[in-house]
Amino acid sequence: MGIKTLVRRRRRQLLLFTSPALAFFLLFVVFPLFSTVYISFYQADKFVGLENFKFLFTNEVASERLFSAFLHNCQFFLIAATIQLPTALCMAALLTSGRVRRMTGFYRTLLFIPTTLSVVIVGFIWRLIIHPLWGIVDYPLLGEPATALPTITLMSVWQYLGIPMIFLYSALISIPSNIIEAAQMDGASDLKIFFRIKLPLISPQIGIITILTFIWIFNAFDIIYALNGGAPGPNYATDVLGTLFYRTFFGWGTDLGNQNRGAATATIIFLIILLGTAVYFVTVQRRLKAIQL
């Protein structure tokens, strides 16, 4: 058998085995995404170039909504990242400190439970708990524009803490124990070992979890919609790009939805996510890898 026929046979086998997965992925993920970008250049089946984007950026109401939704996503991300990461790191460090032994799995499972619940359930659990009627919290946190978004962000942080915790936990336990033992022999304290040895070693994972959080938050919809509906109040104070996309497409109240403008909104969100991810990989992650080597 010639090398060429062997290569061809390998390729055929490869395609045979991967085709079901590829078919699903290409048909229901890749095609819809590309096709969405494509129809964002159309209006009522006519090619209109950048007209939909022009509308979203220059129409007085639409541009204000787009801009404020973007800012809310930024705020959401900043609050989430600054609270979530250090807290998750702290929990992971405690779990891997070697001081809880057999209880590790027990704590880990309990700490992860909020993450397993649906956003809808989490949102309503918190809404009831902080409801002024119930009197545990006196202030209408969700009713005031200034506190509504931070409150929802904190609910989301509470729910998803488990994910960065598990990432950092598994990064920490995969550090070779001889490195830690050597440091202990030299008399380094637990805190010193953590900040000087463990933390630098897991910085690539901290980077990955930050960028995943960025992608998830700029794609956020569920918790806002579940709590505040498609035109999230008070007075759009909790409107994010995800709910704006939903409204532009499906319409809300007296506003009629528009499929092509919806597609344009989706394209803008996609570009923001793409740009953020690209900037991150080019600047930060590359440097982190360099430190590793």
Added chain:
Amino acid sequence: MIYKVGKVKTQSKNLIVHFSLVFFVIIAIGPILVIIINSFKTMEGIFTGPLKIPNSETFTLDGFKRAIGQGNFLRNYANSTIVTLGATLLVVICSCLAAYGITEHATKLSAMISGLFTIGIMLPVSLGTIVIIKMMVRFNLINTHLSLILVYVAIFVPLGVILMVTNFRTVSNDLKEAARIDGANEFRTFLIVLPLVMPGVAAVAAITMLPVWNDLWFPLVLTAGPKTQTLTLGIQQFVGTYANDWQALIASLVLGAIPLIIFFSLISKQFIKGLSDGYGK
């Protein structure tokens, strides 16, 4: 003496770590416990002492009775189960096949395919929703379980493939060679190897099940009809309709949360393995 001092010091440090973790655990499950406690109380019980455990005066199952009576909980459970099991089964089958192909037939093309799936893990799929809806309308699949299953398989297959590739890489070549020498074709060889990657299969299944069960977006846009509503969407709508009936509301949240908490405590090991192997690498 020195030994003793060292031991006491270690023990007190251990205690500090335990206390800190207990503190985090209270924050994590405290709110859930408050809701569970209040689901067994009368209206007065709920409002006069939110943090009190139900006693003989305040104990009642009325909330559950009303929630089950007014909502479509049983049907919603069934819908969620069908969608979740269907999607998970297909994700597992497709990712095992693909991962076997990628590891066994390593070429430039296989590297490209696995690269494609790696990118696929991070893609914000919901942004393609408009086109997905148009496709489902064209195929006449709106308000069917199948529409959700198809979309979820596409969303979770990339993570499944990447996870299974790392698992198939750990299988030694001896077994595969032996099978091939015995005249087994590629598919037979695949079946022979499969039992060895079962921990990976469990991880893929676990990490697919929870987000599929919990998703709100696709049930909202694809299967919002009363007959095909999933549990997550059902609870969202129930809470909107009965906003003032706190008893039924709290009970419905508990009905939604409890199965997941039980299920998760059974599969937590596999889930955590899937999460850390899939995204972490």
